[in-house]
Amino acid sequence: AQKITQTQPGMFVQEKEAVTLDCTYDTSDQSYGLFWYKQPSSGEMIFLIYQGSYDEQNATEGRYSLNFQKARKSANLVISASQLGDSAMYFCAMREANTGNQFYFGTGTSLTVIP
Amino acid sequence: DVKVTQSSRYLVKRTGEKVFLECVQDMDHENMFWYRQDPGLGLRLIYFSYDVKMKEKGDIPEGYSVSREKKERFSLILESASTNQTSMYLCASRNLAGGRSYEQYFGPGTRLTVT
Numbered sequence: 001a002q003k004i005t006q007t008q009p010g011m012f013v014q015e016k017e018a019v020t021l022d023c024t025y026d027t028s029d030q031s032y033g034l035f036w037y038k039q040p041s042s043g044e045m046i047f048l049i050y051q052g053s054y055d056e057q058n059a060t061e062g063r064y065s066l067n068f069q070k071a072r073k074s075a076n077l078v079i080s081a082s083q084l085g086d087s088a089m090y091f092c093a094m095r096e097a098n099t100g101n102q103f104y105f106g107t108g109t110s111l112t113v114i115p
Numbered sequence: 116d117v118k119v120t121q122s123s124r125y126l127v128k129r130t131g132e133k134v135f136l137e138c139v140q141d142m143d144h145e146n147m148f149w150y151r152q153d154p155g156l157g158l159r160l161i162y163f164s165y166d167v168k169m170k171e172k173g174d175i176p177e178g179y180s181v182s183r184e185k186k187e188r189f190s191l192i193l194e195s196a197s198t199n200q201t202s203m204y205l206c207a208s209r210n211l212a213g214g215r216s217y218e219q220y221f222g223p224g225t226r227l228t229v230t
Contacts, residue, residue, distance in 0.1 A: 103160070
């Protein structure tokens with residue numbers, strides 16, 4: 001079974017609007033971490049935001065927030081006030097405490113911001 | 116700032132050649148990782164290393180080997196390159212200590228073409 005599922009291969013959003021990128025995960029561990037990375041066309045992976053499984057508050061980093069719904073095993077990324085520079089691939093990832101150092105990545109969502 | 120560098124951005128090799136991809140990080144990180152990235156498949160872990168001379172297979176180790184003789188350097192080796200190893204290869208490192216021990220830092224990637 002897939003550890004991380006991203007069901008949106010491509011998304012479009014109007015500049016200055018908010019957009020939600022979906023991510024669901026599969027784990028039986030109680031302790032795990034969830035991540036979002038951005039990959040612009042230049043290729044480098046940029047860390048955006050982290051949510052620990054025991055964190056009670058949703059993580060926020062500037063215009064990025066992670067909508068963490070533990071019972072539904074979802075960790076959606078919300079980008080507020082989209083900018084043209086937000087156009088990129090976005091990857092959701094998970095690390096389980098029991099598997100130590102291995103990170104599992106989803107297949108990614110390509111976001112295009114329309115002027 | 117953490118810096119992870121990879122020896123080449125673009126590489127073209129012939130089928131059957133032995134290929135070395137080098138990755139260097141400058142922040143004394145214990146963990147290092149090699150991923151390959153293919154469209155529609157996301158990032159898949161090939162190998163990771165806990166520390167010097169220590170390595171673990173990831174999800175797709177077949178056809179690859181790794182070497183970590185020094186803490187800062189993690190090499191990925193394709194013993195006999197094949198066309199199905201044409202891909203983007205990403206190296207990452209992670210610090211086990213400190214407040215952001217959950218985060219991986221990525222290199223710029225090497226786009227390998229095997230003809």
